[in-house]
Amino acid sequence: MSVLSNFANFKQFLAERVDQAKASGMTEEMITNLAYEIGSFLDEKVDPKNEQQRVLKELWDAGDESEKKTIAGLMVKLVNH
Numbered sequence: 001m002s003v004l005s006n007f008a009n010f011k012q013f014l015a016e017r018v019d020q021a022k023a024s025g026m027t028e029e030m031i032t033n034l035a036y037e038i039g040s041f042l043d044e045k046v047d048p049k050n051e052q053q054r055v056l057k058e059l060w061d062a063g064d065e066s067e068k069k070t071i072a073g074l075m076v077k078l079v080n081h
Helices: 007-023 028-045 051-062 065-080
Strands: none
Touching: 007 028, 007 051, 007 065, 028 051, 028 065, 051 065
């Protein structure tokens, strides 16, 4: 099963990557910027695999750059809890 096919698996995968980034010394700002870059890549290259991803894509597509960075930061916060 792809990490993208199930939203819970995606969040777990993202949480593990965020933990790894923190352990390697990355700041929250660096992690959020990286999440933004990954979000941009996913938006352009990956079709949503479930309802949650479709909603995120619609929000991403509706937002300007600042709002997309906010979404990326919120995703990082979501998996930190």
